[in-house]
Amino acid sequence: MDSRSNKEAVQATNDDASASKLSCVKKGYMKDDYVHLFVRRPVRRSPIINRGYFARWAALRKLLNQFLDTEGNAGEKGHLKKQILSLGAGFDTTYFQLQDEGKAPYLYVELDFKEVTSKKATLIETCSHLRDKISATASISRESGEVLSDHYKLLPVDLRDIPKLADVITLAGMDPSLPTFIIAECVLIYLDPDSSRSIVRWTSKTFSTAIFFLYEQIHPDDAFGQQMIRNLERAVAWDMLKVYSDFVEAQERRRIERLELFDEFEEWHMMQEHYCVAYAINDALGLFGDFGFLNHRRQQPQPHVLNPSSSASP
Template structure:
């Protein structure tokens, strides 16, 4: 089984590591995603730009990465479709903490599903590399529009609908400043993503980030994917800070929430007999989400029993 860091969403997951370790984390995550894309688990036309050497992952890793991608995408689309009868349907925003080399924005653009604003944050070692790659490949750069500005040195990308900034999310005043610089509107419905990020931080920092999100955004979904049990201290902290909080382990999500047709499709892609290890691994990952719903648009959001 690969180390958890290999599936991490971004460099912040290596908060106590060197810049080289931060970069390695992102390389591993991108390689895992490309392995899934190559095998046909999912579609991503941009992840190959971030992978220097193609690596074939074991079927159990491919299936686990697919499950992670699938639950995030399904919940994100629920968010983007929430309040579909209102005039402000498209004025939603997404904030990705420790975004790493994720390419979700570019895929959403291709599908005509991108929100009003998509903001990504990570350490500068990561954002500088990402800015350079976006600048190098026209199929990514053109998605930003003619007004885009890219600074490889600062690790920044700014455009009308997409922004990339460097930030240490443990520094709450800096986090606030970056949010203002990104021109995020705290009154708009916001989807906040933290994949394999907060578990690596100390409890004080984690509490501060969740509290900040709860106080900052009155209408928001806080999405968390971590290698933890749903009833641990972090889950309890989310419940204290947010109006509604729900958690499920990934085995239950895979069996009950991911579309049955999609499960049947991907289960035919590779021979798979590691069921005991699969069950054990998925029970040690979970998705949790917390909801602030000042506008009353998230009644139908979440896991459906």
């Protein structure tokens, strides 16, 4: 693999994703008061792209909110410290949104190539709208691509370098025993299969109580899915057509379906069936028994559940 060309490809998709999110926000699909700060040239995406990005955003936020709302036996305060680890975070603005909503976790850590984190650190430092959400005492280095504060960390790393990845997690002050939500949105597809397997193996061994969230052009029976079967206690995967139809609330679907004229149903179905949301669980603290798609509504169709105890050995 050409490391330089790979980095450039990933960075290009980051810019494209930010522009697509802004397109959704401008059309009223979702609220994000920060994404416009990361987009140089706003573009208007087609209705099918807008709807697809909305479905992706809605799935992540619903599962993330389930995680953040989970409580355990945390003593008299009744508040369990949680942390979020975003792999290949790019210009994602979820942390700032959670701050506005009063839902930010104890620690939020974002990782990406230095070329990306340097740009994001620069924007955070120069934009008071962003900087004020981090901390007035945050340490920001444009050259190093680092932002260090008590509850938010932005750090550079090549995810393929597992020893370095482990060092960065230590530098960020993450506690592997705390409940952790790990985000990997369109990240592993840019890595070779061995690197993807190494990352899954590392997360499964490092974080004993964790949700690994994946949005990808991927299927649960490929190499990555099989690695989740081997390494994690429970894994579930739904394609995005099922996520949109059965997991996004009906009233939200009705709302966004009125935003733009839409007649690309055949293409929509085909496109959404080629993306999926998968999540895998380690649950040493016994917190996530009710987590996931089936916690959404009264009775849902059974998802594709990958369970090591019932699957044939790969």
